[in-house]
Amino acid sequence: MSRKPVVCLAGTLDTKGVEYAYVKECIERQGVDVLTVDCGVMGEPSFTPDVPSSVVAARAGVELAEFAERKEGADGRTRAVLKMGAGLGVVLQELLAEGRIDAVLGMGGTGGTDLLSPAFRGLPIGFPKLIVSTVGSGNTKPYVGSTDLTLMNAVTDIAGLNRISLLVLANAAHAAAGMAKGHEFAQSQAGASKPLIAITMWGVTTPGVMRMREHLERDGFEVIIFHAVGEGAGMEALIDGGVIDGLIDFSLPEILNHWNKGIFDPEIDRMEAAIRTGIPLVVVPGALEAFNFGAIASIPVEYATPERYVIEHNPNISSLRANKDEMHRLGEYVADHVNRAPGPKAVAIPWKATSNYGGAGSQWEGLDLHPMLDPLVGGLDKDIEVLQMDANINDPAFADAVYGLFKARWEQSLAAKE
Structure with a gap:
């Protein structure tokens, strides 16, 4: 690999920007680059993403502004999750086709996991994909389906940094960094040579x-x-x-x-x-x-x-x-x-x-x-x-x-x- 491995960090950088910034720092400390994709619709991101939420919305054929009008309603939240999830799926496929990412990591509660998981599942078997989720200890089948998506139990809500979440999120960051580093090797080992x-x-x-x-x-x-x-x-x-x-x-x-x-x-x-x-x-x-x-x-x-x-x-x-x-x-x-x-x-x-x-x-x-x-x-x-x-x-x-x-x-x- 001529460039450094890259983890794509995808999620709502407006409501969970502090947690994403911490994970980003943990990954970069491992000598791995980070590419961030914002899926937030509630406000401005905590830091400037590489792919803004307006682009994610556009990939789903919608304007980001339409979510602001209905952001408090249940129907509006559901539509935002579905559309931003669909847009994220397109963005991830584009980044993969361009050879720009080696793993993808996201974090969320029920809504965030609903947004992230369909997009992550669309990535091929063997491509590293990890979500730190509050539903990680429950019925994970609706989120994982028949793919190799990894759900990691968040233990605490993804709502601020504390002595527990600091440990869990750091472990997730290091896991994603390691998977990104090893992705090229894993692909070489799984090369098709036999029926x-x-x-x-x-x-x-x-x-x-x-x-x-x-x-x-x-x-x-x-x-x-x-x-x-x-x-x-x-x-x-x-x-x-x-x-x-x-x-x-x-x-x-x-x-x-x-x-x-x-x-x-x-x-x-x-x-x-x-x-x-x-x-x-x-x-x-x-x-x-x-x-x-x-x-x-x-x-x-x-x-x-x-x-x-x-x-x-x-x-x-x-x-x-x-x-x-x-x-x-x-x-x-x-x-x-x-x-x-x-x-x-x-x-x-x-x-x-x-x-x-x-x-x-x-x-x-x-x-x-x-x-x-x-x-x-x-x-x-x-x-x-x-x-x-x-x-x-x-x-x-x-x-x-x-x-x-x-x-x-x-x-x-x-x-x-x-």
Whole structure:
């Protein structure tokens, strides 16, 4: 890097200028430059920013003056957050495209985090992004989404400097400075040299995934594993972004979690990205019949019924089983999505158990999979290869067979490109 690394400090420099000035000083003491972007609409900034709030507003197609007229009203505040956040997103993308920034840092309460987080989330995976937030110890999913945005708990409100906030904000400044210094190195380490294959995994499908990972890495692939606890949303975003070259969708409990608003709800309809992109695909109904809530005592009363065969996965996670209507719908859902995927594809069915929950001696041993797997197999287009084995999903022979299906799909995709 021919220039010094640069941290972009973005936020409301009118209401939180003292805190931003302190963080700016901390970063510069680490030998890192700072580029400031003002998103404030309440008054003049405490110090002159590199990008004024008028520019941020203009990038969102509005005049900064319009916010002053309604700054006391709730509707005005909401509009200011949405518009200034949108403008900040454009500014950050411009600065990134120009190669002017190596990390981004912001601070705020609920409103500030609402303003900053969508803009930060729009930056690519791997670009350092950190928000010191008063919501950092709560439900962070609305702010982080499926990205690698880091939320740091502010502990105190972002409202002045005191013996606690001085420590927290200094740590955030030093963290951002370190990430900016290391960004170029991190990029060099993550250079794409091998095809990147995604596999979805759950705790009770882990042995099969680990065996396939060994095969893939032996044969020159890079493997990225997604824990099916809502991270499927991030995987689908990376598929849409062209980062992932192939997919073994081996664990699908997020579908039923989405339908029943379980704790592992990805908040999207899973299996859609492969339809949009046509990457080589093998689908296995791993844990398709399962969904989750927290500790057993937290299960909503409508789900705490005998037909759910509740399992205490651990003290903080309970697993529930699909009913027969859901099982039928799940089979139809998977078949429909496989049918609509335009790339090379195949399906593998383990008839003994779709997870270790159904293995010998386990809690769901003997589960009749026909209500789910019959509509899946029967609903597939006739030209789709379907491997069916009298096996547990984690049996080595089944994992080997699934890998064989994928390798054939991969070779088919390469042949189509020639």
